[in-house]
Amino acid sequence: MIPIAPGLSKLETWVRSVVQALWWQPLRARSLACLMLAAPLSWLYRAAALGHRLATRAQAPNPLSAAQNRRAGRARVPTIVVGNWVVGGAGKTPTTLALLNHLQRTGWSPGVISRGYGRGSRTAQAVNPRLSVAEEVGDEPLLIAQRGRVPVVVGQDRCAARDLLLSLAPEVDIVLADDGLQHHRLWRDLSIVVVDERGVGNGWCLPAGPLRQSVPRHLPLDTLLLYSAGEASLALPGYCAHRQLSAVQPLSDWAAGRSWPSHGGWDALKGLELHAAAAIAVPERFFAALRHQGLELASTHALPDHDPWHTAPWPHGIREVIVTEKDAVKLAPRAARAGNTRLWVARLDLGLPVDFTQVLDRRLVALSSLHANKA
DSSP states (O other), rough: OOBBBOOHHHHHHHHHHHHHHHHHHOOOHHHHHHHHHHHHHHHHHHHHHHHHHHHHHHOOOOTOOOHHHHHHHHTTOEEEEEESSSSSSSHHHHHHHHHHHHHHTTTEEEEEEEEOTTOOOOOOOOOOOOTTTTTHHOOHHHHHHHHSOOOOOOOOOOHHHHHHHHOTTTTOEEEEEEETOTTTTSSOOOOEEEETTTTTOOOOBBTTBSSOOOOOOOOTTTEEETTTTTSSSSSSEEEOOOOEEEEEEHHHHHHOOOOOOOOGGGGGGSSSOEEEEEOOOHHHHHHHHHHTTOOOEEEEEEEETTTTOSSSSTTTTOOEEEEEHHHHHGGGGGGGGGGOOOEEEEEEEEOOOHHHHHHHHHHHHHHHHHHHHHE
């Protein structure tokens, strides 16, 4: 059996609920008082972030200098950054996977660089979709490598990661940087900012709010805004994508790379006593999506984002448990220890709107010509 987790302590649960109320829920008198206490730290964070951005911008290559561009790697291939303004999941990984699918269908050979959250090493490392484990390369990069079927390199220094990617995979003609928006030293030709239904919360920077950087009043020309929940949650102009759980299959089939059921596979779960578990930024979103598919959940179990799943959160004797693909990459190597518990994997897809892909394709044509001229 996978060892059973004791769950979050009462103190951890209380702290998380307070932070959620402060960051994401409407302000009340008590939360406003807490916000005022944290405001000085938020101002310091914002000032430090601005100083870092200005310092890295001063070190950036001159766009008019071909020699500097070659040293920075800009002349080789275009680089697109996928990121968000807030802490936690807004849909970056589903967006990256959707972009990879679109790029491949339109003739590009993309590669991906990522930090690899939670990994011990700071050096750049290639992800092997068959041999790498999440503890070494990060759960999201491993999922991208397995499902996207593209070269992936992780590293805290995204510039070094990109250099390694291009040296190991010379066929790559466009680079996607997953969660690299705040890595200002990395040259980017285009930024895609993902925003979910929560918008930017209370609008404050860390620690008083969820923002990792201040939100611009007007989008820069090199930035596209993608709303991942199907509708705009900010006043800024953007494109509305649609996300949904499209299919489900047993973990054993998923680990073996078998095709997803063409009809979705949801009927196989009807009538079962189902339990759901997720170690993602917003697990309640996953549970709600399962219910939207008509499933009845006997219990739900939320783990901290990127939890390594050394222990299972459900009680002994549970027979049917459904998890996310992000969690499946960690559970697959130890699935045999699940005993009588049958694990199911739900696939999340994000559909890119046509108006977004049309604008993206036009930008990519221009970038391709620019890089060809400077090569």
